[in-house]
Amino acid sequence: MSTIYDETHELFRESFAAFVDAEMVPKYHDWEAAGIMDRELYTAAGKHGFVGLAVPEQHGGGGSDDFRFNAIIAEELAKRGINGAGLGLTLHNDIVTPYFIEYCTDEQADRWLPGIASGELVTAIAMTEPGTGSDLAGIKTTAVRDGDEFVLNGAKTFITNGINSDLVVVVCTTDPDAARGGMTLLVVERGMDGFERGRNLDKIGQKSADTAELFFSDVRVPAANLLGEEGKAMEYLAFNLAQERLSIGIFGVAAAKAALDWTVEYVKERTAFGTTIASFQNTKFVLAEVATEVAVAQPFMDQCLLKLNEGTLTPAEAAMAKLHGTELQNRATDRCLQLFGGYGFMTEYPIGPAYADARVTTIYGGTSEIMKTIISKDVLK
Structure with missing residues (x-):
């Protein structure tokens, strides 16, 4: 039995548990059968403050860097066997959102963080490629600077939230000669020309966590969507x-x-x-x-x-x-x-x-x- 939670945490637990029982448990089997959770679940969670917990308050988030709240979300989802859809939520909260909080410019923060906190903008991170698993140095997806844009080409696979996502942090190579020092993070947005989602992959488990192939064919990504500095992706990923x-x-x-x-x-x-x-x-x-x-x-x-x-x-x-x-x-x-x-x-x-x-x-x-x-x-x- 954990002893690290105080009364505020337990009140949060009660609130989140009630949300899960009302909004997720009745629909979970349908999501598993469909291979994807309802997109609207993110906005419902956003209304109750269950996404964007660490997003600053001025951008509509909870403004809390206390990871115990995130742990409570994980515990309550696991208790009910909600692993697939739970992965979608925890990926958005625990894994991708921190990159936006840490590396967004003021303009990007104003543009993206309110939607991330409300659940209107679902996030994903695209690292793995068909021929590259754990070895990120072998990434083949490239982005070539052309004026105020990057021209992005390549493919990613096994991307959680790949279907539902609105903002995809893509790990790509901007300087092939610099190896790990030539890798960059670009934010690709839903609807950009040349950005295509492949099939929702059929998995043996965690089925309601939509997992997709992503394809980039001459996608013109504005330089304003560069996350952090060019060439520092490996440093940022380690963060x-x-x-x-x-x-x-x-x-x-x-x-x-x-x-x-x-x-x-x-x-x-x-x-x-x-x-x-x-x-x-x-x-x-x-x-x-x-x-x-x-x-x-x-x-x-x-x-x-x-x-x-x-x-x-x-x-x-x-x-x-x-x-x-x-x-x-x-x-x-x-x-x-x-x-x-x-x-x-x-x-x-x-x-x-x-x-x-x-x-x-x-x-x-x-x-x-x-x-x-x-x-x-x-x-x-």
Whole structure:
């Protein structure tokens, strides 16, 4: 049980939980079947202050840099098994919005931040390419300066919010000879000529998080849409990595706790061989092990969360949070699903979809292998 929240946080939790129960839970299965959540969910969340939490108040946001509110959103979504649509919201809040807050000019802030805070402008970040996964230095998408514009060409894939997004932060190369020093962030807006969205990709999990291919064919992006300075994309991407990875780790532990809670409820009711499944020694041992792992993980996540708020969270600690949280999420959902028997393989219980949803978490945001590399460098320094 986390002890880092005060009364204000718990009131926020109650409010957000009520919003999720009213606006997301009844529609979630339909979103999963459609492979995309309703676009209007973002504006509904914006009206209640659940997006743009860190956007300055003068631009319509919450003006709070306390990441505990973001963590509460993750916990309440995970508790209800809302992983796909939850990813869309947390990506907008935790991962993309910080780039706009940090690097927008005054003109850009006036132009974009109010819509980001209200949910009228949904955000996405486009890094991964068909031939380039974790190795961002291999990006082929190019942007050539032509007067007051950049001419953008290339393709991206696996882009969360790829269909719903209005503002896409595109990582591209503006100086091919400068390697990592020649990469730039450009904001591509919905409706720009030459900007096309491909198919909404059919995934094995997190289906309601629309994930798309994006294509750029001679897209003329105004220089006014340059985010930060030209050639500094790698520096900018590193700025928010700790928060991004912690966000994923927090969700992972919350999802593991949800899997445990669903399973405890199920095994107390389900009978076999004339008794409840809960009475079997194997069931008790599995639940004891999962409960211990969750209990041990939570204080570390809390510690990382407080360090993030203080600005002292290190890259290695963030990598540990991401590695442990997502690996735990996968172990817990796998072991808990086994206790459901055949019903665990059905979608009528939340454990089955949660198992499928969990699998990608050790891949996106940096694979487990990359997290281990980051951690090992810190251990061996």
